[in-house]
Every structure is written in structure tokens, then in C-alpha cells.
Amino acid sequence: MTDTAGAMPAASLLQLIWLASPALPIGGFSYSEGLEAGVEWAGLDSEARASDWIADQLHLGLARGDLAVVAQAIAAWRRADAARIAALNAWVLQTRESTEFLLQTEQMGRSFVEWLKLQHDDVAAQFEGLAITYPVAFAFAAARTQASLRDGCLAFAFGWAENMIGAAVKSVPLGQSAGQRMLGRLAQEIPTAIDHAIALDDDARQAFSPMLAIYSARHENQYSRLFRS
Template structure:
């Protein structure tokens, strides 16, 4: 059963679970951004800001956020979590997208098991947002806080990719991170009250980039 915790403990745990050193391998994935750079769709800080802002609100991250919120509510029901995991895998628009979310979900669950008893967490083939939502729910972490941390991590991962792809430097990345803070907070608030009826997206350019990246050579990232 879910148990409440203090705000400080919840913050520390979210920082641990979503930090760059937590072994989920997020540094290896660009979620199609590498392809967007190769195609010339993202060339500088301004276009990078636009790409991340659009995909965050209208692309896969919104669906991930809804799945996380639903998993948080269903955290003590492994049958419901299994259904959400199946839905999460079905929503993946490309093989790389599926690999990204399932492999990171498995890695997250392996590491997060240190905080839980045997059998509490879902199986390893659970997509990352469902895995995080279930773990946060079981730990008694506030859903909106978990969503905000998750979405902010998605943004920071994209910015780290952009730095490695020489689209922007650290100062430019920090500026974009600051500018996107209100969008992250608003999206977390909306997703916390969302259900699977609210799933959907229209970031077709990001979806196509994710598909096309499967044949990109040479490349730095797995997606």
C-alpha cells in the first residue's frame, strides 16, 4: 500500500530517481532530436527551444505524463499497471521509441527495487513513465511533484543531447531550461488530473524524426 512521506524526503527521492547518475541510461537517447539536427530542423538555440517546447506539449511526453499519472493512481494494483504498460508500449511510434521507454523502464525498476520489498514493483518490460508512476505512488510521493520532476528531466535530457550535438552551449541550455519552466509546471498540473481519455498528440515532425533515425549513420544516440 502507498505510504505518505515528508516533502523533503519525497524531494530527495525524486532527485535520486531522476538524477543523471541513476542508471536508466537516459544519456544514450535523443528521442529523435539527433535526426532533427541532421535534417536541419534544429540548428540553433531558438529552433531548439521551439522543438522541445512543441514536442513536450504536443508529442510523446504528454502521453507519457498521462500514463505516469494513471500508474500513480493504480500503483497498488499490478493488473492495472500491466494494462497501462501494454498501452504505453502500443503508443510508441517507432521501434527506437519502444526500445527507449522499455529499456529505461527496466533499468529504472532494477535500481528502484532498493527502495521496495520483493514483488512490489511491476515487471521489467514496463515503460519508463508507468514504472516511475507506480514507484512514486507506492512511495506516497505527490503525483504532480512526480510529474514535474519527470517532465523536467525529459527537458534536461534533450538539452544535454543538444550540447553534445553542438547545437547550443551550457549557457544557452540553461536559458532554455528557465524559459520552459512554466510549461513544465502547467503540464504537470494538467497531467495530474488527466486520464487515458486525454491521450493524444500532434507532433508529427518529432514522430517522423524518431522513425527516420533508425537508419541515420553515423549517429551518437540510440534514438
């Protein structure tokens, strides 16, 4: 493989693909982010309804919150701005709208850091004294590649999308072909969501999805469930 002028070096591209993989041992596959509760109480009983739900979550939730954090945190990691990184991490912790969502970002962030320690000798020092969240940990790894800020966000969003589609296929349930159609739709919509996320400043960034929070809280006591959130 050779690099073309202006293209990302092959090693960085492969690292970015690796970061987006649902096979990464951080537990992302075990979360449905409220979708399983939506199947029970919001009538997500078809490909069309589940696809609309996840697309709405992309634009109304992820793009306005965690994706914006990833974009800002990549830049902060690259300039070694510890105060900014701590502030972004605190914002993520303070804006989780259910116990499940808080445990998810803490667990995935912690697992991501443990995985990163296998890749970089200095990781432990970078996160010392910080209860790291998943978006900020992901941004650290993306910042270590030569990926652009936008490409780092693309990787984060696509990894999220694959996990959500996997949750929908299992919990609605749906077939694999339906899952691929849904993933194709998200692949078309993710770039727009990222453009929106990158444009947000601190005052515009938000995490306000009250009905999703309600379903997540309901899921904590759902009688039968496959996922941790």
C-alpha cells in the first residue's frame, strides 16, 4: 500500500479503522443506549421504526453532545491542554441523563484506557487522576494518529453506528440484511451530523434527550433484557 499526496498515511488509516471496530474489547456491544427499552415501550417493531430512532439519536443526541466533545478533545489532546481535557471530561460525566448512561461512559472509557496501555507506554501518566469517559479516551487515541479532526469523528460515529445496529438486529429483532440497510442509511447521514458537531462551541453543545433518558431509566428495571443499557 502506498500513500497518495495529501492522503492519510496507511498506518494512521488502519489505526483509525481499528479504533472504530466493534471488536475492540471495550464492551460497546453490550449497550443498546435505550433502544431495547424503545422496543418494549415505543413500538420499535420494524426496520423502518428502528432506523428512524437511531437516525434521530445520531442527529439529536450524538451530534450535539459526544461527537462535539470528540472533536474538541482531539484538538485539546494535540496541544496538550490538560485543563481543557479535564473540563470536557467533566462535562460528559455531568450530562449523562441516567445511571445507565453514566456507567456506560465510565466503563467504556476505563476499558478503552486499559486497552490503550497495551499500545502506548505513557498512557497511565496521561490519565492520572482522571475518571476518564469514553469520548475523551477515544479522542486521545485518534489524536495519536495523523487523522484529521473530521476523520477522527467519522471513526467514532461509525463505531457507534455499528454497535447500535447490532443492538437493533438482536432486540427488535431484525435480519442481517435489514441491519446492513440501516447501516447504509447512517453512513449517508453521519457526515452531516459531524459537520454540525464540529461547528458547535461550548455554549451550543448540549445533552438533552429527555424521552431517551426516560427509556434508559426504564431499562434499568426492564423485566427481560439483553443489554446493559
